[in-house]
Amino acid sequence: MTTIKDIARVAGVSVTTVSRALNGYSDVxxxxxxxxxxxxxxLNYSPNSIARSLVMxxxxxxxxxxxxxxxxxxxxxxxxxxxxxxxxxxxxADYDLVLFNTNSSKQREKTYTQLCxxxxxxxxxxxxxxxxxxxxxxxxxxxxxxxxxxIPLESGNVSHVTTDNVLGAEKAVQHLLDNGxxxxxxxxxxxxxxxxxxxxxxxxxxxxxxxxxxxxxxVVNGEFTEESGKKAANALLTSHPEITALFCASxxxxxxxxxxxxxxxxxxxxxxxxxxxxxxLLASYVSPxxxxxxxxxxxxxxxxxxxxxxxxxxxxxTHRMVLETKLIxxxxxxxxxx
Amino acid sequence: MTTIKDIARVAGVSVTTVSRALNGYSDVxxxxxxxxxxxxxxLNYSPNSIARSLVMxxxxxxxxxxxxxxxxxxxxxxxxxxxxxxxxxxxxADYDLVLFNTNSSKQREKTYTQLCxxxxxxxxxxxxxxxxxxxxxxxxxxxxxxxxxxIPLESGNVSHVTTDNVLGAEKAVQHLLDNGxxxxxxxxxxxxxxxxxxxxxxxxxxxxxxxxxxxxxxVVNGEFTEESGKKAANALLTSHPEITALFCASxxxxxxxxxxxxxxxxxxxxxxxxxxxxxxLLASYVSPxxxxxxxxxxxxxxxxxxxxxxxxxxxxxTHRMVLETKLIxxxxxxxxxx
DNA sequence: GTGAAAGCGCTAACAT
DNA sequence: ATGTTAGCGCTTTCAC
Numbered sequence: 001m002t003t004i005k006d007i008a009r010v011a012g013v014s015v016t017t018v019s020r021a022l023n024g025y026s027d028v029x030x031x032x033x034x035x036x037x038x039x040x041x042x043l044n045y046s047p048n049s050i051a052r053s054l055v056m057x058x059x060x061x062x063x064x065x066x067x068x069x070x071x072x073x074x075x076x077x078x079x080x081x082x083x084x085x086x087x088x089x090x091x092x093a094d095y096d097l098v099l100f101n102t103n104s105s106k107q108r109e110k111t112y113t114q115l116c117x118x119x120x121x122x123x124x125x126x127x128x129x130x131x132x133x134x135x136x137x138x139x140x141x142x143x144x145x146x147x148x149x150x151i152p153l154e155s156g157n158v159s160h161v162t163t164d165n166v167l168g169a170e171k172a173v174q175h176l177l178d179n180g181x182x183x184x185x186x187x188x189x190x191x192x193x194x195x196x197x198x199x200x201x202x203x204x205x206x207x208x209x210x211x212x213x214x215x216x217x218x219v220v221n222g223e224f225t226e227e228s229g230k231k232a233a234n235a236l237l238t239s240h241p242e243i244t245a246l247f248c249a250s251x252x253x254x255x256x257x258x259x260x261x262x263x264x265x266x267x268x269x270x271x272x273x274x275x276x277x278x279x280x281l282l283a284s285y286v287s288p289x290x291x292x293x294x295x296x297x298x299x300x301x302x303x304x305x306x307x308x309x310x311x312x313x314x315x316x317x318t319h320r321m322v323l324e325t326k327l328i329x330x331x332x333x334x335x336x337x338x
Numbered sequence: 339m340t341t342i343k344d345i346a347r348v349a350g351v352s353v354t355t356v357s358r359a360l361n362g363y364s365d366v367x368x369x370x371x372x373x374x375x376x377x378x379x380x381l382n383y384s385p386n387s388i389a390r391s392l393v394m395x396x397x398x399x400x401x402x403x404x405x406x407x408x409x410x411x412x413x414x415x416x417x418x419x420x421x422x423x424x425x426x427x428x429x430x431a432d433y434d435l436v437l438f439n440t441n442s443s444k445q446r447e448k449t450y451t452q453l454c455x456x457x458x459x460x461x462x463x464x465x466x467x468x469x470x471x472x473x474x475x476x477x478x479x480x481x482x483x484x485x486x487x488x489i490p491l492e493s494g495n496v497s498h499v500t501t502d503n504v505l506g507a508e509k510a511v512q513h514l515l516d517n518g519x520x521x522x523x524x525x526x527x528x529x530x531x532x533x534x535x536x537x538x539x540x541x542x543x544x545x546x547x548x549x550x551x552x553x554x555x556x557v558v559n560g561e562f563t564e565e566s567g568k569k570a571a572n573a574l575l576t577s578h579p580e581i582t583a584l585f586c587a588s589x590x591x592x593x594x595x596x597x598x599x600x601x602x603x604x605x606x607x608x609x610x611x612x613x614x615x616x617x618x619l620l621a622s623y624v625s626p627x628x629x630x631x632x633x634x635x636x637x638x639x640x641x642x643x644x645x646x647x648x649x650x651x652x653x654x655x656t657h658r659m660v661l662e663t664k665l666i667x668x669x670x671x672x673x674x675x676x
Numbered sequence: 677g678t679g680a681a682a683g684c685g686c687t688a689a690c691a692t
Numbered sequence: 693a694t695g696t697t698a699g700c701g702c703t704t705t706c707a708c
Contacts, residue, residue, distance in 0.1 A: 001701095004701070005702095013678075015679090016679055016704080017679075020703090032677080046452060048456070050457075050700090051702040051703090054386075054685070054702075054703095055683075055684045055703050056684085056702085069418070069421060069425045074419050074422060077412050077415055079418065080407070091439030097437040098399070098434050117339075118384050118386070120386060120388050282623055285593075285624050287625050339685095341684095353695090354687080354688085354697095355694055355695075357687060361687090367694085385685090385686085388686090389686040389687090391686095392701070392702090393685085393687050393688085394686085394687070394700085395700075
């Protein structure tokens with residue numbers, strides 16, 4: 001591997017000059033620069049970013065802490081889409097991404113903070129980590145600049161991006177109410193996700209706005225997965241046959257609920273309306289196609305990356321970004337027959 | 339940020355001793371080691387992997403060159419699953435992954451080789467790159483250890499992992515033949531993927547084995563996408579109404595073909611049998627559910643990572659790994675009515 | 677406009 | 693068992 005030292009020798013100049021020439025400084029003679037560039041090409045030189053990082057104390061990398069690159073959780077393409085958004089923004093800014101092994105099958109010995117500090121990432125984007133994860137709080141409270149996705153925390157060096165979950169859930173339930181439904185069940189996610197609380201709040205808001213009394217038995221928790229949604233729906237529909245509509249806090253759970261309805265011989269949407277949340281790819285492929293609340297996952301990643309880079313350049317105007325959601329009416333909801 | 343120098347000062351030893359103590363060398367007094375570990379913890383020390391990489395000339399990172407983290411190509415979860423497999427294997431071996439910006443929207447100025455050399459990745463895994471990509475050949479011919487996924491090239495420092503595409507395609511077509519189909523069309527991928535050639539070969543083999551004459555007009559190319567599959571199927575079925583079965587080189591194209599069949603009022607599987615390739619998530623959610631050739635994407639990534647680490651440790655027994663595929667019979671294929 | 681020298685944080689001979 | 697020293701490849705004062 002050739003170094004600037006080699007170039008310096010061949011070009012007959014000092015390493016300082018080589019460094020400056022290659023980095024485009026203005027105080028170097030154009031002839032010298034040309035010569036140096038030429039020699040660099042000749043020797044097939046590649047700058048050593050590691051050496052540079054060491055002296056500059058910046059690695060030009062941003063860490064990615066996602067739980068979900070496991071075999072199981074591939075079903076919602078949520079992560080990939082967010083990643084695509086991050087990648088898109090970051091690639092314009094000459095940063096690379098390092099993917100941390102959050103979900104090692106081996107016993108995890110290092111905390112997220114350690115991971116970040118050892119690799120000397122300039123910042124980190126965190127997604128899909130449960131709020132009861134102790135490592136999460138450690139990294140948030142550390143001095144590492146971080147952006148949280150769907151976790152509403154802020155401070156000097158932490159920003160977050162999320163969608164308006166309260167309003168999103170409200171839209172979903174309002175849509176059901178508009179269709180004449182009164183007995184509306186909710187299948188929420190687990191309690192260790194902020195979005196769960198928020199979507200529950202939206203559910204309550206909508207009912208209240210329509211003067212429909214809240215029946216707490218109508219709300220059950222799943223785990224955001226298809227299987228858990230199916231189980232929850234089954235339990236709910238069996239014990240409360242008067243329910244004519246279901247709002248699910250994720251599309252995957254909604255799809256599970258559709259399965260439960262099928263088992264119970266409840267036609268969707270004739271006998272049971274279902275609205276999901278997320279608008280994952282699957283939503284428009286299942287039949288009936290799922291009515292859902294769309295959130296722009298790509299944008300979530302894109303804006304998250306933007307917030308982080310703002311943080312890194314100290315030009316952070318805001319530490320918080322809330323994106324809009326949209327109701328996508330498809331085939332799984334219908335007028336109530338009651 | 340505290341350094342081993344700080345630790346050395348506080349503990350009253352030299353930096354060498356600190357280094358050796360922290361790295362678990364045996365030639366250090368246990369009392370000294372205890373003292374040093376203690377001070378390290380006290381000072382909240384994190385080793386600087388960048389400094390270490392510089393001197394060790396190993397970065398303990400492996401690069402990931404995938405084309406497909408774009409907004410559009412999120413549909414098949416192929417990439418994520420492979421990634422999950424890579425991540426799983428690599429995490430057991432204390433390597434981190436760096437994701438390169440292959441598909442920058444900005445004009446790409448650096449070749450893959452440059453990307454890898456600058457970051458000093460120890461090796462690279464390449465996936466989803468078209469065979470006509472000039473950068474691909476450059477990196478393969480470079481001295482960077484690399485593993486190719488679904489690109490059958492080998493040399494001293496390049497291995498590859500793939501599935502048995504010839505046999506896979508053969509199984510698919512054989513299944514159709516077994517069901518009495520004679521006029522079997524094929525929607526292949528584009529010519530810049532090795533798998534396309536191989537699957538075509540499998541198609542031909544199966545026909546030949548059944549003494550069915552090859553009609554080259556029955557084979558058309560798509561782009562592996564749903565839209566292209568739809569278009570290709572439409573053209574094929576319109577110009578050759580005698581076709582009763584379709585073998586598609588990807589599930590996405592098969593789903594597109596199902597759309598085309600619907601438009602043409604051809605019932606699947608009653609009037610038209612369709613078999614796909616990949617077994618992506620969508621395959622079991624569309625209706626009718628898609629009969630397809632399953633390939634284990636997770637394993638593809640897992641074994642790819644293994645091959646790379648073998649390469650890096652010079653213990654590479656083999657540079658080639660071919661995984662088996664499996665026919666998954668679902669609802670999109672049926673006996674021919676002819 | 678260019679160079680000499682110091683130093684980023686670490687490891688690894690080579691002493692002792 | 694521990695310390696001294698050099699050096700990985702680069703950037704950056706500071707001097708000329």
